[in-house]
Amino acid sequence: MLEIRDLHVSIGDKPILKGISLTILPGEVHAIMGPNGSGKSTLAQVLAGREGYTVTAGAVTWQGQDLLAMAPEERAWAGLFLGFQYPLEIPGVANVQLLKEAVNSQRRRKGLPELDAFDFLERVKASLKLLEMDEAMLYRGVNEGFSGGEKKRNEILQMLMLEPRLAILDETDSGLDIDALKIVARGVNALRGPERAILLVTHYQRLLEHITPDHVHVLADGRIVASGGRELALELEAKGYGWLTAEAGQEARP
Amino acid sequence: MGSNDLPLTQHLNSEYRWGFTTDIEQEVVPAGLNEDVIRLISAKKQEPEFMLEWRLNAYRHWLTLEEPKWASVHYPPIDYQAIHYYAAPKQAKRPKSLDEVDPKLLATYEKLGIPLAERAALAGVAVDAVFDSVSVATTFKDRLEKLGIIFCSFSEAVRKHPDLVRQYLGSVVPYTDNYFAALNSAVFSDGSFVYVPKGVRCPMELSTYFRINARNTGQFERTLIIADEGAYVSYLEGCTAPSRDENQLHAAVVELIALKDAHIKYSTVQNWYPGDAEGRGGIYNFVTKRGECRGERSRISWTQVETGSAITWKYPSCILRGDDSVGEFYSVALTNNRQQADTGTKMIHIGRRTRSTIVAKGISAGRGRNAYRGLVRILDKAEGARNHTQCDSLLMGPNCAAHTFPYIEVKNPTAQVEHEATTSRVSEDQLFYLRSRGLTEEDAVNMIVNGFCKAVFRELPMEFAVEAQKLLSVSLEGAVG
DSSP states (O other): OEEEEEEEEEETTEEEEEEEEEEEOTTOEEEEEOOTTSSHHHHHHHHHTOTTOEEEEEEEEETTEEGGGSOHHHHHHTTEEEEOSSOOOEEEEEHHHHHHHHHHHHHHHTTOOOOOHHHHHHHHHHHHHHTTOOGGGGGSEETTTOOHHHHHHHHHHHHHHHOOSEEEEESTTTTOOHHHHHHHHHHHHHHOOTTOEEEEEESSSGGGGTSOOSEEEEEETTEEEEEESHHHHHHHHHHOSHHHHHHTTOOOOO | OOOTTSOHHHHHHSOOTTOOOOOSOOEEOOSSOOHHHHHHHHHHTTOOHHHHHHHHHHHHHHHTOOOOOOSSOOOOOOOGGGSOOOEEOTTSSOOSSGGGSOHHHHHHHHHHTOOHHHHHHHTTOOGGGSTTHHHHHHHHHHHHHHTTOEEEEHHHHHHHOHHHHHHHTTSSSOTTSOHHHHHHHHHOOEEEEEEEOTTOBOSSOBOHHHHHHSTTOOSSEEEEEEEOTTOEEEEEESOSSOBOOSOOEEOOEEEEEEOTTOEEEEEEEEOBOOOOTTSOSOOEEEEEEEEEEOSTTOEEEEEEEEOOSSEEEEOOEEEEOSTTOEEEEEEEEEEOTTOEEEEEEEEEEOSTTOEEEEEEEEEEOTTOEEEEEEEEEEOTTOTTOEEEEEEEEEEOSSSOEEEEEEEEEEOOTTOEEEEEEEEEEOOHHHHHHHHTTTOOHHHHHHHHHHHHHHHHHTTSOHHHHHHHHHHHHHHTTTSOO
């Protein structure tokens, strides 16, 4: 489904990713963990098509296509979703307006009819319920004046409405209290299925208590220094990142 | 044509750029302005003596004035003696059918979703070639007449309702008001007149009729709207279709009068030719618009969406004379390429407990220059007057500019005046966020801009608001990326 081969990425002259290889198959949940500054968010942003990064080597294939050659919206149409670490505010644009436009722009590309207002509301209400969000959130400006937790839940709402093939969630757990974390996890688990894959980018393993990953990768200084199963995350929790980065011959980072 | 960088006079005399023929008889008065020209205009229009007197007084006053230079706009000197002040009928120089209209213009109509039947009229095809438009207009007029509403051209009003014209003309914008108002008063060609009698609520937006019939009223347009006690009228001026006009200078005057408990809502969507990307050509829109809330509890609302013209220089204003009267100004002004705008409003609080609201949104893209200039003046008798001003600028790209010049004068200590201003940019992060949800870059820009303008768009009549949104997106095509 997604194949990353020896990906090198720089910002300006500064190399951030130094040879990432990763294969994600349908139905899988991968977690990428690592200390701050290890390149986790850069990987998420590059996969979604953010400008400002230079790919200096390597390739990314998405369902047989060259992902890096696609515009951000083309990636979305092809079923990719990025849950932002810092969701943006779009003042004056009602949340429901963006949801509807996003859903319908993707449906149009797939040759599907646009959802009418009734079907759309029915679906959005079901998702709101799952995420324990108030319907009034639909009519507020996109993330305008939302609390940190509301913004993250709103990302998950968008994800549920868009039903991506691959959801990349960039530190969706950061800044959430335990109740909110459980709700977000519930939303993510609702998306899991044999046709879909999820890539969780996180600093802490506590999210993984609620979303069980199939694979865990540790990123340090732009490289994957360890891969394993669920148990790797627990080991990290116990020992911290230091032993891995040291083991890989890398300078340990805070 | 390619001679757009030549002086104004050349524009004024040039052929319409889409090569229209001139086989219809045209009365031509030589270029230039003097008392004889004014006498001739008045005679041609069969005006009563008072009208000619007024025009001549305006002209004599104009001669004593100097063209104002204080606005934040730049243009080469205007040669007023090179302008033709009378050319009628304007039936000349029109395409005979849509086949003769520039295809680019038609493509724009298509994008704006202008109904097919209206496109011909907008493109300036001779009216007799546009089936139905005249009969539609006549039907509207009959309905209005039954309610006692007068809605006609200004010339017709001067002939048929001279007492009303005499009573109200110049009572809000006297010819002594400013340079361009004086010029307009001397030479105005035509325009619209509306009178809504006591207690009558005008049942329709005065728009469709206007769109089809009041075209080519010329560069010196004059509009007078009177809402008698307890009356209501919503008036829509202009349309979203790009209007081409061979006249570069437009100096119109609009006067609104709201008597006791009356409400006038005046909405403008202005999309005159802005000139090309290098700033050649384009209309200078120097218009004086002012409303007076003359009676108690009266209300005047100005809503404008300005995307066209090379230069927009105007301040639709409210004089709040009646106690408890309300003035509102909602504005979106967009400048792209080399367009310039110096626009805003004046709210003059005279009566007690008068209230005003100003919401001004400026969007600058390309090398556009956008200035908000607003005056809130609270006079000493205006006990308990209140004003709230919200003034926001949105910048797109590194080469545009936005300026804000708020003037506040308060002579009554019980007044409350609030002013909020923000400047923001369409950020790369916002665009990326929306694109990652599947919106194209263009749709993403439109969504951000429409969100920015929401507080103004919701004041527009529904259909107009939809058109205005499309208009903004067409006007911003290629502004980002």
